[in-house]
Amino acid sequence: MAPSAGGGYVYTIGDLADFFGITHRALRFYEDKGMLKPRRVGQKRLYSNKDRTKLRLILNGKQIGMTIREIQEFLESYELRDGNDVQMRKALAKIRSQRLLLKQRRESIEMSLQELERVEKIIAGMVEAGTALDE
DNA sequence: CTTCTTACA
DNA sequence: TGTAAGTA
Numbered sequence: 024m025a026p027s028a029g030g031g032y033v034y035t036i037g038d039l040a041d042f043f044g045i046t047h048r049a050l051r052f053y054e055d056k057g058m059l060k061p062r063r064v065g066q067k068r069l070y071s072n073k074d075r076t077k078l079r080l081i082l083n084g085k086q087i088g089m090t091i092r093e094i095q096e097f098l099e100s101y102e103l104r105d106g107n108d109v110q111m112r113k114a115l116a117k118i119r120s121q122r123l124l125l126k127q128r129r130e131s132i133e134m135s136l137q138e139l140e141r142v143e144k145i146i147a148g149m150v151e152a153g154t155a156l157d158e
Numbered sequence: 159c160t161t162c163t164t165a166c167a
Numbered sequence: 168t169g170t171a172a173g174t175a
Binding site: 046049052090 | 161163
């Protein structure tokens with residue numbers, strides 16, 4: 024992470040990828056989607072602290088279950104600095120619906136687990152009793 | 159289809 | 168870097 028003339032830090036694509044634990048390809052993917060616009064110096068991309076913040080927003084968005092399109096919209100209003108309230112309300116709604124979704128999945132998984140356990144006991148009992156052997 | 163990852167040239 | 172194939 025090299026400091027720029029202005030005092031702000033700049034990052035290479037590898038710096039950011041390592042920092043956030045993603046690949047350079049993901050960064051290019053987001054760039055193709057117009058969510059990141061790193062400054063170019065020749066071939067190289069140089070990311071500013073602002074880019075880093077945007078990437079964090081993208082990753083946070085992913086974590087709460089936003090689609091790329093939703094994140095794009097979120098970033099748009101973030102950049103425009105308007106609709107901040109609306110923006111946060113939407114994010115909050117997304118968080119709540121995602122929590123509900125994950126809880127439902129957990130319920131479903133727990134039911135599957137219980138069913139598996141039930142069947143496992145039956146089969147284990149058969150094996151132990153020799154009932155499973157066909158003869 | 160979406161959202162990347164991996165890999166090759 | 169473009170592309171293609173694989174993934175979940």
